[in-house]
Amino acid sequence: MDKPKIATASLAGCFGCHMSLLDIDERILKLIELVDFDKSPIDDLKTFTGRCRVGLVEGGCANQENVEVLRDFRKHCDVLVALGDCATMGGLPAMRNGIPLRECLEEAYRDGLTVHNPSGTIPNDPEIPLLLDKVRPLSDVVKVDVFLPGCPPPADAIWEAVTALLEGRAPNLTYDQLKYD
Amino acid sequence: MSDTFRFTIDGVEVTGTPGQTILQAAEAAGIWIPRLCYLEGLVPGGACRVCTVKVQGRFQAACAFPAGPGLVVENDTEEIRELRKQVVEMLFVEGNHFCMFCEKSGNCELQALAYRLGIASPRYPYLFPVRQVDASHPDVFIDGNRCIQCGRCIRASRDVDGKGVFGFVERSRDTRVGVDARTGLGGTSLTLDDRAVTVCPVGAILKKRVGFAVPIGERLYDHRPIGTDLERRGA
Structure with missing residues (x-):
């Protein structure tokens, strides 16, 4: 029988949650026995090849592309996990939510102390995904089945969540595994 | 007796x-x-x-x-636990609680309650309100993003310190803690030894320059759920 598939993505995140996933140490060998990786930065597959049992999504939605990837994950994954604080509540990128988008861009590309941009233009190529007005937690965009908070979630929490979901049960996090920092 | x-x-x-x-x-x-x-x-x-x-x-x-x-x-009871969870979740979504860089993380009573109640994520949408930071005082700052309007600072300043530095201003969801000086906290009579400085359950009122003296991982509620000390005393 084919192994169940797992997919992962980092949207508006820092890849710290993926690093924490790798932090499961030697259990990564067990993980490879349990699952095949589908679309994921870990195997560099860019598109889904089929239905996945579990989708782990790190980072919130900061732009149009994040939203499209997230919807693609929702479509292909039986269980969607918000991996980490950014996916759960927006995280550090959501610090810009109290500042109008135009001001953010002007600060980043024109007015910032270390900016060198003689033309003063703000990048606006159609190739660049459009920024959203606010950085959104995943649950603002799609239905999320499991939340794993933490910055990043401890490796043990990720291991418990993934193995539990593969066994078809709800993750049971200990006190030390449920952290917001 | x-x-x-x-x-x-x-x-x-x-x-x-x-x-x-x-x-x-x-x-x-x-x-x-x-x-x-x-x-x-x-x-x-x-x-x-x-x-x-x-x-x-x-x-x-x-x-x-x-x-x-x-x-x-x-x-x-199940009913009351559920009600408390909802209250705590509402507090999380109606402020800007960024635990990942908050100095109070690990010592925060709001966070500790959420841990003990087993909240992985609030069920309500985040509001991302616009709140202000007041760093005008030399030794203490107020971060309105984290304030939950519990009023501890107001009661402490009024009843213990005898100063009345803090008070609620505005109404309903705009309610916030104001100070008794137009120039901000720096213009008030607040001093470091005021009780009001140490009563904040969250990271809204904090002393400057001591934020990470105790590292994350070694703080009050990092390994011990809130309330367990009291329960152990009673047992």
Whole structure:
């Protein structure tokens, strides 16, 4: 029988949650026995090849592309996990939510102390995904089945969540595994 | 003492003395009732409703409701746990609680309550309100993003410090803690030894320059759930 598939993505995140996933140490060998990786930065597959049992999504939605990837994950994954604080509540990128988008861009590309941009233009190529007005937690965009908070979630929490979901049960996090920092 | 009386919390008989609130009598018996705006030494605020219990079948704030003979109190029931979770979740979404870089993380009572109640994520949408930071005081700052309007600082400054530096301004969801100087906290009479500086349950009022003196991972609630010290004392 084919192994169940797992997919992962980092949207508006820092890849710290993926690093924490790798932090499961030697259990990564067990993980490879349990699952095949589908679309994921870990195997560099860019598109889904089929239905996945579990989708782990790190980072919130900061732009149009994040939203499209997230919807693609929702479509292909039986269980969607918000991996980490950014996916759960927006995280550090959501610090810009109290500042109008135009001001953010002007600060980043024109007015910032270390900016060198003689033309003063703000990048606006159609190739660049459009920024959203606010950085959104995943649950603002799609239905999320499991939340794993933490910055990043401890490796043990990720291991418990993934193995539990593969066994078809709800993750049971200990006190030390449920952290917001 | 002859004027003590007995009542029950979740079917367990406890002893109360006249003048005690339900929360105080519970503490004396080693029973922890979750709370946020209540702090020993301050008059009860009754503001946060996290200490909600059922008394004779009706919801009451345990921090403010007087204990009395024969009362039947429900505390740790599924219904009340669920209600408390909702209150704490609402507090999270209506402020900007970025635990990942907050100096108070690990010592924060709001966060610790969420941990103990097992909240992985609030069920409500985040509001991302626009709030202000006041760093005008040389030794203390206020980060309005993290304020939960519990009023502890207001009561401490008024009743313990005798100053009245803090007070609620605006109304309803715009309610916030203001200070008694137009120039901000720096223009008030607040000093570092004021009780009001140390009562904040979250990271809204903090001393400057000591934020990470104790590293994350070694803080009050990093490994010990809030309330367990009290329960252990009572056991």
